Amino acid sequence: MRFALIWTEAASGLRRNLSMVVSVILVTFISLTFVGAAILMQMQIGQMKGYWYDRAQVAVYMCTATDQSQTCTGKDATSAQIAAVKKELDSPALAKFIKHYDFEDHKQVYAEFKKQFKDNPVADYVTPDLLNQTFWINLKDPNQSAVIVESLSSIPGVQSVTDQRQYLDQIFSMLNVASFTAIGIAVLMLVAAALLIATTIRLSAFSRRRELGIMRLVGASNRFIQTPFVLEGVFASVVGSLLAGAATWGIVKFFVQGYLQQAVPFTSFVGTDQALIVVPILVVAGIVVAAIASNIAITRYLRV
Secondary structure: OHHHHHHHHHHHHHHHOHHHHHHHHHHHHHHHHHHHHHHHHHHHHHHHHHHHHOOOOEEEEEOOOOOOOOOOOOOOOOHHHHHHHHHHHHOHHHHOOEEEEEEEOHHHHHHHHHHHOOOOHHHHOOOHHHOOOEEEEEEOOHHHHHHHHHHHOOOOOEEEEEEOHHHHHHHHHHHHHHHHHHHHHHHHHHHHHHHHHHHHHHHHHHHOHHHHHHHHHOOOOHHHHHHHHHHHHHHHHHHHHHHHHHHHHHHHHHHHHHHHHHHOOOOOOOOHHHHHHHHHHHHHHHHHHHHHHHHHHHHHHHOO
C-alpha cells in the first residue's frame, strides 16, 4: 500500500507538470545523445587506431632528377643505390623488424598516381620521372619504425623515409578534438538538464505545498515525502535516456553502417553491438543525474 501510494503521488506530479516533464525529457535526450556520440567517437578512434596502425607503412622515397636534398645530387636514384637499400632491408639487422616490403618504380608509381588523380588537371602535367620510386615497408611492430627511419635515411639515393603513422596521428588528433568538444557540450547540456529537473521538482513541490504540510503534520517521514518527487525526475530522465539510446543506435545503424561503411569501405567502423553497450551507460547516467538533482531540490524545499 505504501509503495502504491508513492507511485500514485509521483504519477499525479507528472500529470500536473506535464509541460515541464516534456522539457526535461527533451533536454535529457539531447544532452545524453551528445554523451553517446562522444563515447562512440572514442570507440571509433580506438578501433581505427587498431585497424590503421597495423596497416601503416614506412615509405622510403628514392631521389628523382629534381631532388636537391642532402643525400640526392639532382640525379635520379641509380640501380646500384636501389639495390643498396634492398640489401639493407634484407640484412639481419632490419629483416627481423620487417613483415614484408614492396618496391614501385617510376611506371608503377605513375600508374597509381593517374588512378588517384584521374579527375584532377594536375595529372596532365606530371610525368613518371617526377615521381619518387618507393619502397613500401610493413613492419611486424609499427612502433619500431624509428629503427627503419634511422637506418635508411642516410643512404645515398634516398630522399626521405616517412612513417605514415604521423599522418594518422594528425587525423586522430582532430577526431579527439571533435570528441572532446562533444563531451564539453554534453556536460553543459547535462548541467542544464539537472537544473531543469531541480526546477521542475521545486515547482511540483510548491504546487502541492498544502498536501506536503498535511503529510508532515500526520508524521510522514522526509523520505516518504521525497520519494515521489525523486521518481518524477527519474521517470522523465529515463524516458529521455531511452530516446538518446535509440538515437545513438540509429546513428550507428543508418548513418555509420548504412552510409559511411558503404562510402568508405576500406576502414573499420563501430557497429550496432557497440551502440548497444552505450545505451545502458546513458540510462544509468540519466538516472544518476535525475536522482541527485531531484533529491537536492526537494531536500532544500523541505528545509524551508
